[in-house]
Amino acid sequence: MAFDVDNPAPVIEPPRARTSKTPKATRGNFEMHAWLFMRLSGIVLVVLVIGHLLIQLVLDGGVSKINFAFVAGRWASPFWMTWDLLMLWLAMLHGANGLRTVINDYAERDGTRFWLKMLLYTATVFTVLLGTLVIFTFDPNIR
Amino acid sequence: MATPVMDKAEAGAPANNSPYITITLRIRRFNPEVSDEAYWEDFTVEVDPKERVLDVLHKIKWELDGTLTFRRSCAHGICGSDAMRINGRNRLACKTLIKDVNPEKPITVEAIKGLTLQKDLVVDMEPFFQAYRDVMPFLVTKGNEPTRERLQSPEDRERFDDTTKCILCAACTSSCPVFWNDGQYFGPAAIVNAHRFIFDSRDEAGEQRLEILNDREGVWRCRTTFNCTEACPRGIEITKAIQEVKRALITRRY
Ligand code: HEM
Ligand code: FES
Numbered sequence: 001m002a003f004d005v006d007n008p009a010p011v012i013e014p015p016r017a018r019t020s021k022t023p024k025a026t027r028g029n030f031e032m033h034a035w036l037f038m039r040l041s042g043i044v045l046v047v048l049v050i051g052h053l054l055i056q057l058v059l060d061g062g063v064s065k066i067n068f069a070f071v072a073g074r075w076a077s078p079f080w081m082t083w084d085l086l087m088l089w090l091a092m093l094h095g096a097n098g099l100r101t102v103i104n105d106y107a108e109r110d111g112t113r114f115w116l117k118m119l120l121y122t123a124t125v126f127t128v129l130l131g132t133l134v135i136f137t138f139d140p141n142i143r
Numbered sequence: 144m145a146t147p148v149m150d151k152a153e154a155g156a157p158a159n160n161s162p163y164i165t166i167t168l169r170i171r172r173f174n175p176e177v178s179d180e181a182y183w184e185d186f187t188v189e190v191d192p193k194e195r196v197l198d199v200l201h202k203i204k205w206e207l208d209g210t211l212t213f214r215r216s217c218a219h220g221i222c223g224s225d226a227m228r229i230n231g232r233n234r235l236a237c238k239t240l241i242k243d244v245n246p247e248k249p250i251t252v253e254a255i256k257g258l259t260l261q262k263d264l265v266v267d268m269e270p271f272f273q274a275y276r277d278v279m280p281f282l283v284t285k286g287n288e289p290t291r292e293r294l295q296s297p298e299d300r301e302r303f304d305d306t307t308k309c310i311l312c313a314a315c316t317s318s319c320p321v322f323w324n325d326g327q328y329f330g331p332a333a334i335v336n337a338h339r340f341i342f343d344s345r346d347e348a349g350e351q352r353l354e355i356l357n358d359r360e361g362v363w364r365c366r367t368t369f370n371c372t373e374a375c376p377r378g379i380e381i382t383k384a385i386q387e388v389k390r391a392l393i394t395r396r397y
Contacts, residue, residue, distance in 0.1 A: 009179030011267075013259050017326040018270040018277075022360075031363035032392055104364075105324045 015108040034097050041094045048087040072140035081135055088131045096124040163189045166246040168199055170211070171253035172263055181260070185249060192242035196229055196252065200236060213264035220376060223312030227264050228253045233314040233374040255317035257326065271313050274329045278337035278355055283348035299344040306339040306384050308377040315371035315381050327360045331371035331381045334362060338384040341391065353392055362388050 003009045057063055074080040099120050107113035166188060173181040186203050197215060204211045215225040218237045225236040229252055230244050236252070244250050258266035284293075309332060316322050316330035337356055341349040356362045362385055371381040 003176060003178060005176050009175040011175060011259050011261060014257050014326050015324065017259070018273045018329075020273055022273070022277075022327055029357065029396065031359055031361070032357060032396070035363045035389070036393065101366075105321060108324075 034100075038094060038097060041090045045087070045090055045094060048083065048090065051083070052087060072138075075135070075138050076140065085132065085135050088135070089128060092124055092128045092131075096120060162191045162193070164192055164246060165189055166192075166199070166241060167249040168196075168203065169249040169251045170203075170263070171251070172211075173254075173260055174210070174262055183251075190241055190246075192240070192246055194241055195237055196234075196239045196241065196244070196250070197225060197236040199241065200252070212262045221310060223310035226255055226312040226314040226317070226376070228255055233318045235312060235314070235376045238376055255313060257317045257319070257323040258313070266317075268313060270326050271316055271330065271332065272311075274316075274333040275311065275336055278329065278333050278352055279348060280336045280340065282340065282343070282346055283351075284345070285347050293345045295344055302344070303339050303342040305379050306335045306342075308379050309335050309339070310377060311336075312376060314374040314376055315379075318370040318374040320368060320370065321364050321366060325360070325364070328364045329356065329358075329361055331365075331385065334365075334385050334388060335379060335381055338388055341388065349391075350395075353388070353395065356388055357392055362392065365389075 056066060075084075100117060103113060103116045103120065107116055168186045168188060169183050170186065171181055172184045186207060188199055188202055188207070190199055190202070197218060200211065200213055200215075204213075213225065213227070213236070215237060216222040217224070220235055220238045223235075226233055227236055228234075229236065229239055230250055233255055241250070252264065254260050254264045254266050258268060258271060260266055311332060313332060315335070316332045319328075319331055321328050322330045334356060337352045340346045341352050365382075365385050367382060367386075369382050371385075372379070372383070375381055
């Protein structure tokens with residue numbers, strides 16, 4: 001294609017340029033709380049995750065010891081139930097919010113953004129609910 | 144890095160001890176009136192390694208190719224017109240010495256990223272200045288004007304000294320990966336200029352500016368990559384300034 005002074009090539013606009021019409025929308029303090037949550041949940045997760053990995057994979061024979069009885073034994077204690085429940089919720093919400101940031105960063109079109117986030121939220125709610133259900137309704141005598 | 148270059152220059156220029164060396168400037172060219180494709184063009188020039196990249200651009204424009212397009216005004220690091228990507232890093236062409244960017248290899252020069260490229264090294268700065276305007280970069284006060292200047296202690300002045308140094312060259316904002324992907328993010332330069340007034344004891348609109356930066360596209364978008372701090376030709380601790388705004392927002396609430 002030939003371009004000249006009267007027929008210049010189209011320039012490539014970067015995604016979502018700021019203009020005077022960019023909405024000055026403020027969603028309360030949501031972003032601030034999300035930011036704080038990432039740091040606070042991160043600190044708690046260090047303890048929970050390292051503890052979890054040690055017990056499951058390192059101490060007392062490593063992975064080879066894990067079987068139904070081992071899981072049933074741990075979930076007989078409310079302490080380990082709380083531990084796993086907290087780890088499930090914090091890791092899922094932390095990971096989901098992290099991915100929300102990544103989607104906000106990388107999705108160029110608003111439609112793509114919206115649907116990727118819907119997919120993320122659906123997967124998160126499903127996993128958190130399913131995990132919570134299992135922890136609370138776990139039956140050690142199941143056949 | 145400088146020493147071998149000088150040695151080579153002396154070896155390559157017999158008898159007359161000339162300081163000049165031959166370098167290649169590899170410039171990213173774009174002219175929408177000719178083609179929609181940008182391309183690299185090499186220019187081979189004789190320069191004194193103690194000259195600046197801007198001097199070489201001048202030499203090319205004035206002696207080799209008058210169509211080369213770039214911005215510069217003061218030529219001394221004050222106006223902030225000539226931020227560009229030199230060897231992959233955002234710098235001011237007028238503050239970058241040839242000897243400091245490895246003249247033994249071709250030196251690449253391209254426009255800053257994240258803003259619409261208009262021609263060669265010239266980008267559309269409007270979205271950048273829009274973000275700047277949006278943080279209200281001016282003194283706001285209430286009540287009657289004092290009859291003399293508004294006094295401030297040296298300590299109060301020191302509080303925001305670092306962020307007064309910004310020359311709005313856009314080297315920081317156009318080095319920020321969040322801004323590359325989302326041009327609605329205020330970007331480091333706008334936050335620096337908000338910081339300049341938020342922490343000024345004479346200003347009374349700090350709350351308002353904090354609220355503006357609490358936005359979805361405000362300070363919480365920052366991922367602490369430090370690209371801005373590294374890019375700033377004025378040595379402003381930009382990431383630190385952004386963190387100070389975040390901290391002010393949090394302590395304001397709790
Ligand atoms: C082990 C302790 C952990 C700590 C201390 C921690 C800390 C953090 C912090 C502070 C951020 C925010 C980074 C930023 O905004 O620049 C973050 C982001 C993120 N975290 Fe974690 N985290 C931990 C565990 C996890 C786990 C278990 C997951 C997955 C379930 C996870 C997934 C993510 C994701 C996807 C992001 C977003 C990545 C990004 O912003 O580039 N993290 N983490
Ligand atoms: S030309 Fe003015 S800052 Fe470089």
